[in-house]
Structures are given as structure tokens and as C-alpha cells.
Amino acid sequence: DQQVKQNSPSLSVQEGRISILNCDYTNSMFDYFLWYKKYPAEGPTFLISISSIKDKNEDGRFTVFLNKSAKHLSLHIVPSQPGDSAVYFCAARPLGYQLIWGAGTKLIIKP
Amino acid sequence: DAGVIQSPRHEVTEMGQEVTLRCKPISGHNSLFWYRQTMMRGLELLIYFNNNVPIDDSGMPEDRFSAKMPNASFSTLKIQPSEPRDSAVYFCASSLGGGSQETQYFGPGTRLLVL
Numbered sequence: 177d178q179q180v181k182q183n184s185p186s187l188s189v190q191e192g193r194i195s196i197l198n199c200d201y202t203n204s205m206f207d208y209f210l211w212y213k214k215y216p217a218e219g220p221t222f223l224i225s226i227s228s229i230k231d232k233n234e235d236g237r238f239t240v241f242l243n244k245s246a247k248h249l250s251l252h253i254v255p256s257q258p259g260d261s262a263v264y265f266c267a268a269r270p271l272g273y274q275l276i277w278g279a280g281t282k283l284i285i286k287p
Numbered sequence: 288d289a290g291v292i293q294s295p296r297h298e299v300t301e302m303g304q305e306v307t308l309r310c311k312p313i314s315g316h317n318s319l320f321w322y323r324q325t326m327m328r329g330l331e332l333l334i335y336f337n338n339n340v341p342i343d344d345s346g347m348p349e350d351r352f353s354a355k356m357p358n359a360s361f362s363t364l365k366i367q368p369s370e371p372r373d374s375a376v377y378f379c380a381s382s383l384g385g386g387s388q389e390t391q392y393f394g395p396g397t398r399l400l401v402l
Contacts, residue, residue, distance in 0.1 A: 212393075219291070219378050219393025220330070265330060274320070274343060275391070279329030 179203050180268050182278035190286050195253040197281050199266030202247065206268040210275070211240060211251050214263045223264070224251070253283075261285045289313075291394035293379050299400045305367040308397045311360055312381030320391060321354055321364050322378040330378070336362065369401045 181200045189195045197211075207228045212220035226233040226240045226249075233240050239252045249268075253260055266278040292311040300306055312319050321333040334344040336356045347354070351370070356362040366373055376396045382389040 217395065219380070219395050221393065222390045267330075274332055274335055277322075277330035277332075 178279075180266055180276050180278040182264075182266055182281045184281050185279070186282040186284065188284045188286060189256050191258060192255045195251075195256045195260065195283055195285070197251040197253075197264050197266075197283065199249040199251075199278055200247060201249065201268050203268070203270060203276075204244075204247065205270050206276075207271045208269040209240070209242060209249050210267045210269075211238075212265045212267060214265065214280070220265055256283075256285045258285050258287060291379055291381055291392055293377075293394035293397050295397060296395065297398045297400075299402065300369055301402050302370055303368045304401075305365065306369045306373075306399060306401075308364040308377050308379075308399070310362045310364070310379030310394060312362070312379070313392055314360070316381035316383050316392070317359065318382045318384060318389065319356060319362050320380040320382075321362070322380065322393075324376045324378060324396070333364070366399075369399075371401045374399055374401050 179202050210225040211223040213223045214220040224235050224238050224240050226242050231242050237253055241250045261284050263280045263282050265280045267275040269275050294309045317338050319336045322330050323333055324330050333346045334354045335342050339356045352366055354364045376398050378393050378396045380391040380393045382391045
């Protein structure tokens with residue numbers, strides 16, 4: 177049973193436009209959410225996070241939104257750049273436990 | 288800082304053989320994680336060490352898998368005997384502490400193919 181779901185295996189976006197990556201979760205006890213970015217032949221790297229007490233966190237071109245009632249998390253990238261092409265993993269943490277990961281979404285930025 | 292170091296980067300072996308994956312965490316980090324990534328299941332946590340002690344090994348798939356951390360700068364993940372379904376990318380990650388909001392730093396991974 178997947179507690180963290182990224183339903184879109186891939187997403188293609190034009191350079192300069194907004195990229196929106198989505199993540200759904202089932203466990204209302206998750207208290208912390210993260211996005212990691214992964215390039216081919218490299219390990220995932222931390223991108224941005226949000227605590228369950230917030231509904232938005234922004235870092236430069238990256239904004240994460242949390243809708244607790246819908247159990248939905250999204251990552252917005254504005255404007256999208258070619259270097260943003262990567263696999264993006266959503267992860268969630270139940271209080272006191274370790275991360276539970278989504279399967280990832282491959283983002284392709286078209287020139 | 289060199290980051291998390293994993294070896295080998297690629298491993299091809301035959302079914303039934305023993306496979307040993309190695310990891311050197313970032314110096315000063317006291318938590319270490321082993322993950323497996325497959326197309327079907329995404330990233331799965333296999334085992335988590337804190338201060339060299341295994342804290343949670345509930346993700347280890349079966350007895351064929353074992354992990355050790357003899358000191359703060361080295362960990363191994365062993366598969367014996369290996370099976371084709373073990374083919375995956377195995378990541379090691381470390382973090383400064385074991386707290387729930389500590390950022391994990393990943394190594395480049397070991398791509399394992401069991402024939």
C-alpha cells in the first residue's frame with residue numbers, strides 16, 4: 177500500500193513556463209514533507225521542505241504547497257529552466273519515523 | 288567535503304553469488320541509510336543506522352540481505368545469495384543527526400545487475 181503517491185511518471189513543460197509536480201499521501205500523521213531532485217547517475221539531492229503546520233514554503237523559483245485537507249502536496253517551479261530536467265521525488269515523514277518516498281516524476285523541460 | 292562515497296558504482300554478477308556494497312558517509316554525520324530504487328517500487332528504505340547501531344531494519348526484504356556499520360565511517364550492505372530480482376540501484380545516504388527534519392545526503396548509488 178503506497179502511502180505517498182506521485183501519479184504522473186513524467187511531465188513535459190516548455191522552458192520559461194510553470195512546472196507543477198503533484199504528490200498525494202494517505203497518512204494524516206505525516207508531519208514533514210520534502211522534495212528531492214535526482215539527475216541521472218547521481219543520488220537524490222534535497223530541494224525544499226515544508227512542515228505540516230504550514231501551507232506554503234518558497235525558495236527562489238521553487239514553491240511547495242501543502243493542502244492538508246486534501247492530503248495533497250505540490251511543487252511549483254517558475255520559470256522552468258533546462259537544468260530543472262530531472263526526476264523529482266516527494267517524501268513524507270511520520271513523526272519520529274523515517275521518510276516514505278513516492279515513486280518519482282520525470283520532468284522534461286523543452287527548449 | 289567529498290560527500291557520500293559508494294563503491295562499486297556498477298556491479299554485474301550471476302545469480303547465487305555474494306554481493307557486497309560499500310558506503311562511506313560524510314564525516315561527522317551520525318545517521319546512515321541504505322535505500323533501494325526500482326522502477327516498480329521507487330525508493331525504499333532498507334535499513335537505518337544511528338551512531339553505528341541499526342535502528343530500523345524493517346525494510347530489509349529477507350534474510351539474504353544484511354547490513355553492518357563497524358565504525359562511523361564505513362558501512363556495508365551484503366546480499367547472499369543474490370537473485371535477479373535484486374537488480375536495482377542501491378543508495379547510501381547520511382545525515383547529521385537522526386532527527387525527523389535532518390536533510391539526508393545521498394551517494395551516487397551502486398547499479399546492481401544480477402543475471
